[in-house]
Amino acid sequence: MVNKFLLKEFGTRIRKLRTQQNLSQEQLSFKTGFHRTYIGMIERGERNISLTNMAIFAKAFNLTVDGLLKFDNSEKLFKQYKLKTED
Template sequence: MSDLPKVIGERIRNFRKEKGLSQEELADIANLHTTYIGQLERGEKNATLESIEKVTNALEISLENLFRSIHPNPDSQEYTLSQIITRLQTRSIEDQKIILKLLDLLLEWKDR
């Protein structure tokens, strides 16, 4: 089975969290069921074009933005940055600040 539903689901979750919305709030705005949003985010459901349009409208993003770099080159800077962002988005703000400080220390050490 394709990983595409999981990738799309992760991107929907990331955009939803960036907007500060719960699954329930996104479902309400998109006029979809909360359970369906959860299933989309977990990659358990193949989204219909209609539901993708509702979700992107609710998130105020373009279809292009949702589908951008779905199959990026693993050696590209864009892919690496998207992986870093994906990992950090699920962490608390405190964890993010600690990781930022560690990153600064690592870069300072490397640049010596």
């Protein structure tokens, strides 16, 4: 459940950055080398992408990887995570 929330938040972040730069999914696809449908799946929270692919998105948006991962709901997100020792 937490993973699904994280994937949706990341997808929302990618969509927001893409639209702020007035890019279509197809234009972002050309910029990153990823297929347009892959970008759509990420934006819908259907794909759990690799750190390498995150770095490609960060570069495409002229951000660092940690800048790419700045979510609007980060407090809510991390409150939902529990460590094994917290059970």
